[in-house]
Each structure stands twice: as C-alpha cells, then as structure tokens.
Amino acid sequence: MLATHLLVGCTTIDYASLKPGGFKGTLIVMWVGEGSDTSGDGKFVFVPDPRNPLTFTRPGDGPAKVIRPRVMYTDGGSVPRIAQVFKGLNPWGYAPAYMIHDWVFTAHHCIVDGKSNAQYDEVANIKFEDSALILGEAIQGLVEAKLVRRDDVAASAITSAVGSRIARNLWDVEGACARDKVSDTHLAQIELAIPGSTELFSARRGSAPKEIRKIAPSAKPARVLSTLTF
Structure with missing residues (x-):
C-alpha cells in the first residue's frame, strides 16, 4: 500500500538502471530555530563548508555536470511522518542526495522568478525530469560509496x-x-557558527560575511547538527 501511494501519478523512472554520481566535499546541516505545523521538528539549513564545499558530479553527459549547493533551507526528504517508520523512508536517510535535489529546486525557483546570478547558471538547463534523475543518481552514489545500504524499494519509491x-x-x-530566501537573522547565526560559510551565498544577497554578522548583533550561533565529509 505504501509503495502504491507514493507512486500514484509518478513519471516512470528506472532507478536500478541509473549510474552513480560522485560526491566530494563536506555537508553541514544546522538547526536555526523551532519547528511549526508546516516546518516539522525544526528549521534546518544546509551550509557549504567554506574550505571544502559539497559538490556532486553527475555520470554521463546530461545537463549540470557539476552541482554545488549553496546556503538554503532544507527539510531533508519531506517524507510524510506516517511513512518514516519504514526502512529507508525517513527525511534524512539519504541526506546528501536530498541536499543536491533541494538546491536544484531552490535555484530553479529563482530562475523562474527572473533572478539572474552565476550561482544558478550551472543548473539553468535542468528540466523537471532531470531533477528526479539527479536524485536517483545521487542515491546510487551513496550506495556505491557504502554510506547507505542498498534498498531498491525505498530508493526507487523516493526517486x-x-x-x-x-x-x-x-x-x-x-x-x-x-x-x-534564508533570513538575515539566520544568515547571521550561520556565520557566527562557521565564519566564512555564507561567502558562497553573499553574491546573491549583496552582503559580505562581516556585514551579515552586523545585521543581527544579538543573534547566537546556529547549532551544527551534522557534518559529513566525502
């Protein structure tokens, strides 16, 4: 029943046939505030490591060969709570893959709204169908790197x-x-936690890290929940 519910109305994607992509760099997830009825258990932010930013390289010759996610809000895999009890179906089970997929959507939304920035150029040619393929390639990459167990049922359903x-x-x-858009207060919290981490984001907002910290002088450092280095 769960698989049927997840797959209704979906574009058919042969997850098993997808080749793995490759991750490099460091993933950082921070907690910046309490959750709500719409945001779940908390407000989470993906942050690129300023010394070793996360990148994902796609297999083959498809659009967006290399994807570099920037600072953004994230909710992991957005998996309904009722489904999270099943093996492989929790919002953070494939966290690095979700970060890549989240950034593709985040950047595309800004392109749709007519925002121009070099940060979006590398994903500008991605179509909706590509976004689903990219998530599958990223999950396959995590399996190949032996960071998650192979679970074709969950991975296929998510893809x-x-x-x-x-x-x-x-x-x-x-x-x-x-x-x-990540709020000024949350940017200040992020910068306090890891100085320089908002540098990759500053071009979009027009603020340098030092200026960001001045925006919210009473802000406290965000809490680093998880880091993962490839």
Missing part, C-alpha cells in the same frame, strides 16, 4: 515520488525565490 505530478506542480511555482 519516483520526486517525479510525481505534485512535485511537477512545485517545479514552476512563482514567488518561491523570495519566500524561501
């Missing part, structure tokens, strides 16, 4: 779910760039 009609409707939604 197909991000190709669903619901996900497709979210792909071209307007107004999401401004809505999802």
Whole structure:
C-alpha cells in the first residue's frame, strides 16, 4: 500500500538502471530555530563548508555536470511522518542526495522568478525530469560509496515520488525565490557558527560575511547538527 501511494501519478523512472554520481566535499546541516505545523521538528539549513564545499558530479553527459549547493533551507526528504517508520523512508536517510535535489529546486525557483546570478547558471538547463534523475543518481552514489545500504524499494519509491505530478506542480511555482530566501537573522547565526560559510551565498544577497554578522548583533550561533565529509 505504501509503495502504491507514493507512486500514484509518478513519471516512470528506472532507478536500478541509473549510474552513480560522485560526491566530494563536506555537508553541514544546522538547526536555526523551532519547528511549526508546516516546518516539522525544526528549521534546518544546509551550509557549504567554506574550505571544502559539497559538490556532486553527475555520470554521463546530461545537463549540470557539476552541482554545488549553496546556503538554503532544507527539510531533508519531506517524507510524510506516517511513512518514516519504514526502512529507508525517513527525511534524512539519504541526506546528501536530498541536499543536491533541494538546491536544484531552490535555484530553479529563482530562475523562474527572473533572478539572474552565476550561482544558478550551472543548473539553468535542468528540466523537471532531470531533477528526479539527479536524485536517483545521487542515491546510487551513496550506495556505491557504502554510506547507505542498498534498498531498491525505498530508493526507487523516493526517486519516483520526486517525479510525481505534485512535485511537477512545485517545479514552476512563482514567488518561491523570495519566500524561501534564508533570513538575515539566520544568515547571521550561520556565520557566527562557521565564519566564512555564507561567502558562497553573499553574491546573491549583496552582503559580505562581516556585514551579515552586523545585521543581527544579538543573534547566537546556529547549532551544527551534522557534518559529513566525502
């Protein structure tokens, strides 16, 4: 029943046939605030390590050969709570893969809203169907790196779910760039926790790290929840 529910209305993607992509760098996830009815257990932010930023290299010759996610809000895999009890289906089970997929959506939303920035150029040619393939390639990469166990049922269901009609409707939604922009206060918290970590983000906001820290002088450092280095 769970698999059927997740796959209804989905674009067919043969997860088993996807080749693995390659990760490099360090993933950092921070907690910056309490959750809510819509955001779950907390407000989480992906942060690139300023000395060793996370990158994902796709296999083959598809669009966006190398993807470098920037600072952004993230909720992991957005898996419904009722499904999280099943093996492989929890919002952080494939966290590095989710970060790549989240950034593809985040950058695309800003492109849809007419925002121009070199940060978005590397993903500008990605189509919706590519976004689902990229997640599958990233999960395959985690399996090949032996960071997660092979679970074709969960991985296939997740890959197909991000190709669903619901996900497709979210792909071209307007107004999401401004809505999802990391707040000044949270940027200050991030910068206090890891100095220089907002540098890759500053071009979009027009603020240097030192200026960001001045925005919210009473802010306390964000809490680093997880780091993973490839």
